[in-house]
Structure formats: structure tokens, C-alpha cells
Amino acid sequence: MAFVFVLFPLVFAGVAFLIPSNRLRPWTLPAAGALHLALSVYTVFFRADLLRTNGWLMLDAPGKLVLLVVSTLFFFCSLYSVGYLRLRENRGNRVFTCCLLLFLGMAGLVVWSHHLGLMWVAIEATTLSTAPLIYFNQNKKSLEATWKYLVIGSVGIAIALLGTYFLAYSTVPSGMKPTLQMDELLACAPGLSKGWFRAAFILLLVGYGTKMGLAPMHTWKPDAYGEAPGVIGAIFAGGVTSCAFLAFLRIYQLSAAAGEGDFTTKILLFMGLFSMIVAGLFILGQKDFKRLLAYSSVEHMGILIVGLGIGGPALYGTMLHVATNSMTKGVLFLSAGNIHRAYDSKNTDQVHGAISRLPFSGILFLAGFLAITGSPPFGPFVSEFSILTGAVSGGKFVTAGLFLLFLLVVFIGMGQTVLSVVQGRAPAGEIPGGYRDRFSTVFPVLVLMGVTLLLGLVIPAPLQNILKEAVVCLGGKA
Amino acid sequence: MTELLNAILVVILVLNLFTLGTSRIQSAIRMVAVQGALLALIPILIREKFSLTSVIASVVAVLLKGIVIPLIMNRSLRSARIKREETPLIGLLPTVIIGAVITGLILIFSKMVNVPGGQTTTLIVPASFSTILVGFLLLITRYKAISQVLGYLVMENGIFIFGMLLVEAVPLIVEMGVLLDLFVGIFVISIITNHINRAFSSLDTRRLDSLKEE
């Protein structure tokens, strides 16, 4: 089954490459997205027997979660991108389409691979396949962003590779056969050499953290998100980061199995809270609302890491937050993309009164903001609140306090920017050929918002089970 | 065989320092190529019994690191019409000294805390660490895009050295995957550098600082 998930997007990519017409080609995206979503749901919920292809390729609970998240987000983004590319017909979209499909395949490989070496390869592949997407606009700035993303990303990934090797090597001192296969590692986790294992943990945290965009390795993020089209931002903030987080979850899983809880907790809490406050400081008085979203993504990666650091009672919330964050980020980036197109600027000095000019996108942007900052009854509220509950019931009062404080800082910063975007009187001068809300670019966002709200109101039982399984995988109690 | 291995590793360390020292990008490329090729050969050299997989791996690695990548780099170098890395962030001599100091420190350090695993006889671990750090040094101190790519390659080599310790842990497919990624990565990067060269009519990354918080 794993091969299907990896290969059929590649086939679609090939097809897309061959299609000559700029108008027809984008339709390969929703086709692949729909098929992928269908396959994911089918495999995850109905075919438990397909979950294990071989020792290297299998789908465990965290994998299932991320697979569903990525596939859902990709589906809506693909719908959106049809409408989006319709607006950008002057620009060729062959690379765009192919790279998106390649990413889909590689993401599939990431979630399926149960072998850390293989997973590393897949992650690096996602990096490479997404790089050209940032360069879609083909101007100097996007070029610069792509360059930084590529180099910093590759460096980070290289560090992750070193970490992977460390991990493999940590078996040697106690005379075991070096391996990178998850099950074997989990089996011999308690016997791993502490020094090497901890070093590996840190290297992988920094390496995959670069890909997730934890401070201080986040530096590529605002540039990439700011210059890439909104839909790519959504794919990044919802999809790529989730894959990287999954990759990091593996080592966390191992550390839990190895009983390294005390050591990891300190480091994770530090890194997570650090990312949150750094993001907050950059968000305060941020005039560029796409960079703002990038920093918000940094913040939420921090929240995820904090959740892992708290461990035990907070794991459920963390797992849930992977989903809620991705969906909400999708809403935010897509609506922000619309606003950007309508005003031909992403600076709050020019952008006012979005609600009056783009009723749907404006309101969706505002709603997404409220959701991401944890207002009930949206999804992120549930996840963030249960992370907080975990912190308190885990007795980590200082963490909880800082967590709330940083959430507040972020809220203040985001609030100022978002409100000045959506409120007020829209500038008089209409941009020639300025974008107006249309079905194809609003409907997917609307549905995503619906999903976000749904996750806040009712979490379907199957998803609930997956979350619980994932918590168990990570060494928590269901 | 450990002696031979150590000898090669020493050569590699020296190559690091030369790479740091030279300002002619052309020669830097060559040295990195030589370094890569040497590393690729190690598995064959130190292994008593030859296994097909290791041979394949080595051959591919040599081809890639010794020939293909240098070619790509040279192409973009020629198209950029630049020869030297003028005025790096830190002068050339200081970087060499820093590199040497780092290498020395790491050697001493690895002696002091004896690395668990009994591999203390070989220089593998210190060599890989110092090579990685030299790679970082290049990445941080050089302004020309190509030099930074070289830094990335050196880093990659360092990691490759560490990979020696667990040839059997990393299966062929993964190794191939790593190499493929490396190749594609360099390929994409070189495309981007060409674009940069066209857009900014230079490979000086100091011009790529328009995206920032002001």
C-alpha cells in the first residue's frame, strides 16, 4: 500500500508534466488530492490489514494522523490552486503542479517510512520538491527566499542526518547490532548508550527543528512564507511542518521508550517556550501580514514542542494540535493570499477594510485569527486548552504561566495587525484588475474553516481513537 | 588497516584547511572533489572482504562527488565569470587558524572523554566533527554563493565520514537515497545560483538581504 501512496502522485506528476495546456494541467492537482484523500481514509479507517507493507514501511498512529492531516489540507489547497492558477495564467504552472505532486508523494513516504534513514531521505526530498514552489513568482525576492530556504533547510537536514547516524551508533557501545529500523530501535531503546542517544536527540531536534521552524532555526520561514503564494504557505505551514514534526516524534518515541523523559523535558520546554516568545516578539508590530503568519507558525511549532515537553497529560492536546493548527493555518494563508491579491500589497499601511472589500476572505481571515489564538469553540482552543490543562495537572505551573503569557503577547501582536487589515475604510483607489472574492478561491477556505470549527465542537470517534493510539505510542496513557 | 584509514583522514583534515585557505574558488572545488572521492574510496580500502553493495556504493559516490558535482559547480562558476572569493567575512588566514584550532581542540577533546564504543583508535569521530565544523565555517564566512555550496559539501563529507562507523547499519537503498538527495540538492541549488547570477548579475550573497525585519 505504501508504494501506492508514494508512487501514484509521482505518476500524476509525470502526467502533469506531459500535459501541454496551462489551463488543463492544474486539474491534475484536485484529481490527485481527491484520490489521495479517498485512499487515506480508506486505508486508515477500513483496511487495518494494509497498514504494514514491510518492516520499513508501515503506518502507526502518529503516521495515520499526519497522513490524514496532510491529505485533507492538500485536497483543499489543490481545489484552491485551480482557481488561483486561473488567476495567474500569464505564468507557466508546469513546475508548480509537478512539484506539488512530488511533495505529496514524498510526504506519503515520510508518514509511511518506519526506518529513520529512509525517513530522512524522504524529508530531504520534501525540502527539494517544495523549493521551486517558493520561486513561483520568479522575482528577486522570491529567488532570495528560495535560496535561503534551500541552504538553511539542507544544512538543518544534514544535521538531522548526523543525528540519525548518532542514533544508529548509540547501539554500538552496548554491543548491539547498529540499526535504524524503528521497531528494532524501540526494542533495544533502554539499552542505548545515554551519551550518544542524547547527542542524537539534540541533533535531530535541531535538524528537524530547522525544518519545522523552531527558533532560532526559523530564520528561513518568514522569507519563504512571505514570498511564496498563499497556497504554498498553507502547504508549508500545514503539511511540511507536520511531516517534520512527525519525523521528530520518532526520536521522541524512542526517548520515551529509553526512559529519557527528564532529560528531554527540560530541553523541549526550553526550545518550545523560546520559539513562542521569539515569535511573539517578531509578531508585535509586524506590518507584513504574511510574515506575521509565518511567525505564528513558528509559535505553534513551539506550542507543539512544549506539549511534547510536558508529556503525559498534554500529549493528547499536542496530537490534536497538529491537526487543528494545520487546518487553521490553511484558512489563514489562503484568505491572506486572497487579500494580498486584492490589494496587491501585504503591508498594513496599504491594506485596510478587507471586510468591506472582500467580505468572505476578510471575515475568514478574522475568523482564522480568532481560531488560531485559541478562542472557543474553534479547534485550536480545544487543543491548546488541553495542553494547558496537561501542564497544570502535571504540576508545571511556571510553564503554564509562561505559556499563557506568550499566548497573550502573540494575541496582542496578531490582533493589532489583523484588525487593521480587516477593519477601517478600504483605500479609495481600486487596483486595476484587482482580485474579487470568487467561488473557486473562497469555497475551499470556507470548508476548511468549517473543519476547524468542527474539530472544536466534535472530534469524530475514529479520529479520537487515532489520537489515543498516538498518545500511547508516545508513551502516554490513553 | 587502521593506519591507512588514519592516514587518509589526516589528508582529509589537511584538505579542509587548504579549502579554508584558498581564495580561488576553482581550486577549492577541486579540493572538495578530491576529498569526496577519497572518502568514497575508504570503504573499499579499509574493508577486508569486499561486498558487492559496498563496491557499488563507493563507485556511485566517487562518480558523484569526484566528477559530477564538481562539473556542475564549474559550470555555474564559469557562467558567473568569477574567480576568487574576495573579502570574506573573516580574512582567509584567520579562518585557516580557526579551522586548525577547532581541529586540534576536537582531537584533544575526543582523547579526553573517550568516546564510548571503543573506536578511539581511529580518527573517524574527531575527523568527521572537525570536517563538519569546517563546513560550517565556510558557510558562515564566505559570501559567494558557490563557496557556501562548497561549505555544505564539506559538511556533507564530514557526516559521510561518521557514516563509516556503521556501514552495516545503513542499508544500500538508504545510502543511495542520501546520495540521490545530495545530487538533486546540488542540482537545484546550482539552478538557483544561475538564476541569482542572472537576476543580480553577481553571486555575492551580500545582495540577497532585502528580506528582513526593519
Added chain:
Amino acid sequence: MPIQLVLFGAVLLALSGLPALFSRRRSSWGQVVSTVIVLAGSSTGIVGIALHFFSRYLSAPLFFPWPAVGNSVVGLDSLSAFFLFPVFVMSGAGSLYGTAYWPQKEKGGSARRLQMFWGLMAAGMVVLLLGKHAMAFLLGWEVMALSGFFLITADDTREETRKAGLIYFIATHISTLILFALFTVWRLATGSFSFLPVSPGSISLGLINALFLLAFIGFGIKAGLMPLHFWLPGAHANAPSHVSAMLSGVMLKMGVFGFLRVLTLMPVMPAMWGWMTLAFGAVSGLLGVIFAIGQHDLKRLLAYHSVENIGIIYMGIGLAMLGRAFGHPEWTALGLAGALLHVWNHGFFKSLLFFGAGSVQHASGTRQIDRLGGLGRAMPWTAAFFLIGSIAICGLPPLNGFISELLIYAGFFHSLTAGTSGGTAAAFTAPVLAMIGALATACFVKVCGTVFLGLPRGESAARAHESPARMLLPMGFLVLLCLVIGVAPYSVVPILEQTVAAWAFPSGLPSPAGFLPLRTFGWISLAVAVVSVFITGLAVFLGRKSPRRGTWDCGYAKPEASMQYTASSFGSSILYLFHHLVPSRLQKSDLSQVFPAPAAMRSHIDDPVLDQWIRGFFRRLRSLSTWFRRFQQGMMQYYILYIVVALFVLLCTLIPFRELLESLFHHS
């Protein structure tokens, strides 16, 4: 049964906005339909409340599923029912008022938004009040808070409004986050999110103190307790007037409600909490009214009076807490009854006053008191209603404000005569209450005198006209409520008794009416009112033919409107009394040369909390973040350096420094 009615009312309210939302931009019928639905919803809810209080229907709590967070519970008890009444009354009255004050025909889109969030806000408050579970409570809380934000910024084209809105937005989010903390600690203490009494001895004192502090601050922000009131004046001043009425009359009380709710579930009641509440209440009562005297913006002034009245309410609550701490049920009964009744009364007369202010603004187009004057002639009804509201808010007989303050006073006298030292100390705040009353009288004499009496001070005031009936009707209704509670206080006693009983006192509480002959008070108030009105009417009738001359101004040849005493001059002497406590800005141009230029005098108080503390804090935060931006300055070399540094620092945590040192010394 009652709870179903209330919930049905809430549903109607929540949906009421849709007709307006889907009607055409500048058509009026949508708003009319919405208003009708709102009225229907409110009346349904009021019926439900009446059933709760006056029938023996017991409404069992309803479980409604919220799978994401575990099921949630809503239930109707007397405390929630008591607070529900103003919600329903005001949502109905306000939306009727709104049809004339903020007509969709003129205001267009903003009116549609306003109509929708109006209903949502009311519904949110209902959910909040019914919530017996943290999640339901938080849901209602947030819906209320966010709709409140959109209501305040209904006219978001004005810079000032957006600023005020932002401050409100931040403040309310702070309180929400504090509530998050509160409920997580609550769960830690009780093991569940549902509002069940904390069993004594189940948690440590430190934890329970934390609970109290979180509740005090979190709800204090919403209630606008000094010094947590910083968001309040701006928001109330810039919102549409009926929204201000809703905010001040009803939404602030949600903070009070939450505080009371948490208190009723507490196993113990340390005296310290009572002292704290009492002290903060007294402070915000006194400072609130002093700040109010220093204002020139009519609605900002009223906003500060909300701070004052919240202070009075907290004084009552503090006394009740002390009563429980020292085991004096009578203090608790009286203090709580006074506080609760004042919640109602303030809801009514403050909304009435905001409606009045709204129709003044509607008529004259300005909120600046010193530009108004003599409106009483142009708009007699508004003037009369506003006057009645003023008498009520000053706590003077024969109106309702007097009754609630009377109960609190009674509580203080009981604490005094109880003979315990604690009680005597509590009684010290009674004169403070008296001073607050005197100051309030001064302030509202100033307002009524400057706005409605005398001569018009400006063009805008001269052009004023009476407001339409749809604005006067709600005001009249509120006046009626104020009068009824004022002259027939015993009519609300049964409700008060049931509500006070909600307080978990070890042994049940006596009826507050048992300590005071409320009937006598009622009759005397009625007599005073009737006699005064009758004689005044007679005098006006007889004096209608009496000759009219210009005001005798001590022989000054030609008195002008501009020579009248302004609000600034009226307030300045009092501000001078307190100028050590509250530094006020006194702007006057000195008359030096022979033919002095036109001079003007203004006395004003800036809010130190907002203007100095809060803004200063944000300035510092902003400068920190601007300093911090230098780390993202575009050179990738540095970015990679960050990665290396992070790696290095993290790896350093692995180095076993101690062993290293030991080994070093070992070698040497």
C-alpha cells in the same frame, strides 16, 4: 420547564440577527423583523425566569454533548436566573432603541453586523449564566466578549473607535486567558470541569488562594474594577449608545456573576479575601466617581460611574464574604442582597442614562458636555427620564438606587454593632459610601445642570430636537422599573431571598427583609414622591402666567449663555479637594493684557492606569521587539551561525563538566 423557556429565548436571540443580515443593505424591514424576534426571545426568557422564581417548577440541569471537550452541563438556579433578568430586559429594550438610534436605512452594513452580534451577545450571556461546566461557561464568555468587540467597533471607520476596540479586545482576551488558568487549576483541585462545590480539605490552601486570586483578577477585568478598568471608558464612550448601555448595564455584571459563582463553590472563606474585595470595592467606588467628575465626554463620564457602581457592588460582596468568614449570617444576607439588588438597579438606571446620553448625542450630534445646555426645553421627555436616572444613580430616595445602598448600609451597621473588631473595621467603609454618594450627587447635578438646564452653549445644542418614540419607550420602561423597585422594594424581596440562598452558607441565611421595614421605606418614598410631584405640578400650573424676565445676574448688563457655569468650572472645586489623590489637568489662559483674548478654562483627569501604566508597558514591549528585530536582518551567514550556536549550546548540556574537572585534578 423554566430552563427550556430560557434556552428557547436564547436561541431566538442568537438567530435574531439573520433577517437583518440577509436583508438588503439599506432596507429597514430586516432590522424590524430582527427586533421583533429579539423582543419575542426576551419575553420568553423573562417568562421562564418568572416561572423559576414564582412557581415550584424545579428545572433539572440539562446535559448537552460537546464531544470535543467532554459533555457539558447547563442548569438554571436562582443566581443565574437573577442575573438573567437584566440580560433579557436590556436586549429587548436596547434593540427597540436601536431601530431608531442606529437605523439600517442610514447606517447600512454596520447596522446589519450590529443587529447580528447584538443577538449573539445576549445569547452568549445566557449560555454563560446557565453554564454549570467550565466549557459551557467559556463558550458563552467568549461569544459574549467577541460579539461585544464587534458591537463596540460597529462604526469602525473612526480611528478612535478602532483604538478603543483594540484595547477592549486585548483586555477581554487577558481575562479569558486568566479564566483558562482558573479552570485548569479548578480541574486540578476538583478533578472535573463542572461547577461542583470544592469539598473542604480536598486541596491545599495555596491552591485555593490561587483559585481566588485568578477569579478576582480574571472577573475583575470584565467587571471593570479599579485598576483593571482601563479598557472600560474608551469602549463605553465610543460604542453606539444602546451598546454602551448593554455593556455597562449587563456585560460588566457577568464579571460580578462569575466572581460570585466561584465564591459560592469555595469550601472556606478566609477573612483576607473579604478585606481585599471590600478594599478594592471602596477604592474603585471613590476613584471611579472622582474620575467621572473630571470628564467632559458625557458617555465617558457615565462609563466612570460604572466603575463607581461596580465598586459599590464589590463592597457589598466583600461585606458578605466577611460575614461568612466571621460567621455572621446577617452581614452576608444584607451585603449580598444589597450587592445583588444593586446589580439590577445599576443595570436599569445606567442603561437608562446611556439611552439618555444616546438621544442627546442623536439630537445635538456631540458628546461634549460643555457644548450643550438647555436641552430640557427641546427634549423634555429625555430630560425628565435622564433626571430620574440621575436621582436613582445618586442613591437618593425615592428611587431604586437608594434601596440597594440602604441594604448595604444596614449590613455595615450590623457589622458595627456586632462588636467584633473585624466588623468595626468593615464599618469604616460606610462613610466612604456616604462620600461616594455625595460625589455622585455633585457629578450628576453637574451633568443635568449643564446638559439639560440653563441656556444652549452652542449651535449644536440649539438645534436639538426630541427623539422618536422608539427611543423614548425603552427609557420609559426602565424608568418604570426604577420607580417600582424604589417605592415598592418589598416586591423584589422574594426574588432576593431565593437568590441570596444560593450562597453556600453553612447554615442557611436569614431573609434580608427581616432586618429592615422595607414597606415603611417604600411608603415614605412614595409619599415624598407623590407630594413633591403634586405640589410642583400645582406650582408650575399656577406659575405659568407669572412674568418672565431674564436671569438677574447681580446687575450685570447683558448675561450671555457663554457666561454660564460650565461643567469644568463646576467640577474644578471638587477636583481641587482631591488634587493630591488624583492629579487633574487644569488648563486656563491667564488674563494679562488690557483687552484680554477670549479665555477658556478646562479641568480634566487623564486615566493614569491606561495612559501611564498600560501604554508605558506596551511602549517598552514594542521597543524590546524593535530591538529584537536586528536578529533577522537578512544575511544568511548569521542565520547559519544561529543554528551552530543553538547546536553548540544544547550539546554543552551533555558535557559532564564535573567529571572533567575531577579528572583534571586527578591528573595533577
Added chain:
Amino acid sequence: MKNVLIHLLLFLFLSPLLPGIINKTKAFFAGRKGAPFFQPYFDILKLFRKGLVVSTAASWIFMAGPIVTLVAVATAGLLIPLGPFDSPLSFTGDVILFVYLFGLARFFTTAAALDTGSSFEGMGAAREVTFAVLSEPALFFALLVLARVSGSFRLSDILHGPIGGVNVHTVAPFVLVSIGLYIVMLAEASRVPVDDPTTHLELTMIHEAMVLDHSGPLLGMVQYSSSLKLFILGALLLHLVVPFRAPQEWLNWLLFVAEIFAVAVSIGVVESIMARLKMKKVPYLLTGALILCASGFILLVR
């Protein structure tokens, strides 16, 4: 029943005599013959016969002012016990009603003053409410002291408290409170040193300035209610300063009348030996009164 009747008669008909006594006293000090004791009665009656002139700026509030004031003060008069006898209207908590009725009166007096739009009357009103801010808490502290002693808050009990309540603990507080109350009385009844009812320099006046425009019956009401107010405050003060009682009722009534006259005389003396304070100084005087009452309270409960 009989006592109630006497109470009403004294309250309604004796009070205008007090200003007369004051003026006579002042005349005596000034070495003049002075107006007859009953001059105030004549004035009030004359005013009630006169017609009415109303300012063009005024509205019905202008009329309501004096009327509501009179009603409120009269009601307060029904609540205050004279001498040892309970007041006609006496119930728990009436003390608060008593204080707040004065508040109501003040509200309407000042509102009516502002209704004429005259700057002088506005000035007077501003001063009136300003001083009330200090005098009301002072009055409250005084009442708290008495309530603490009597253990009740029924005005009659409170004011009868001093009977037998006087002992080594309470005498010092009583003295302090009495002085405070005396100052408050002077302020509330707008006498020297706070206010000067006889001055002709409007700038310095408070109460007289507020009623500059009232004429005819309205002015009559104003003057009558101010004399009622003086009577009430005097009666209140008497409970503190003469806490001993005679055995027979009629004697007590006589005593009370004598005492209230004595109060009037004392006011007259004060007015003739003191000058009116500068306006800026008045708050200090009242703050002094407030502090006196408060410290009396502290002395008592410590």
C-alpha cells in the same frame, strides 16, 4: 400621641424663630436694637403673599427645587427625635433615610440653581456640593459613633444613646463628635464661618447665591426650609451635648425649647465674634470636622 402633636407644632412653627434669635444676638453684640424676634415669620408670610418672577432660562426644575427641598426637609423633621421623645416616624434604618433626604434636598436646590443659567448661582451650587462631600461623611461618622454606643440604628435609639451611654470610654468620643457636628451644622445651615447669609457680595456666598433668582412663594419656601434644617441639626446636636433628662415630660419639652434657643444664641455669638473664612479655607474647616468625627469613632472602637 400628645408628644407627636407637640413635636409637629414645635418643628413647624418654632423653627423660624431661630434665625430671629440669631439675628437678635448679633444685633446685641453689635450694640444695635435689631429686628424683632418674629421678623422671619413676617418675611416668610410676606413672600408667600407676593407674586412670582421666573427667569426666561428656567424650566420646571426651577420650581421643583424649593418644593422638593421643603418636602424632603419636612420629612427629615419627622424622623428626628426631639429631646427624650421618640420621633413620630421611627423605624430601623431611618437614620440612612434621614441623611439621604438631605441629599435629595441638595440635589434639587443645586439643580434649580443651575436652571437659571446664572454664573453666580452655578458657583454657589458648585460650592454647596463640594462642601457636602466633606460634611456628609463627617455626619456619618458621628452617627456611627452613636450607633455603636446604642447598638441600634434606629434614629431614636441612636440619639437617645448618650443617656447612660456616657462613661469614661465614651465621653472623649462624644466631645470630639459634638465639635465636629457643630461645624457640620454651621456648614449645612450656611452660617458664618462657612457662609454669610447677610453679605451683599455675591461672589462669596453659597446658599444665598443659589437662590438669587427665586422670588415670592418659592423664596419663602427656601427660607422656611433653611430654618427647618437649622432646627433639625440643632436638635440632633442637642442629644450629644445635653445628655441628661428631667423626670417630667412637660419639663423635658421646656428644657428642649430652651436648649434649641441656646443653640441659636451660640450660633449668633459665633457669627458675631468670627469672620467668614476664605472660600479656599472652608474645606480645611470641614476636613477638620471630618477628622474629628473619624477620630472620635476610632477612639470609641479601639
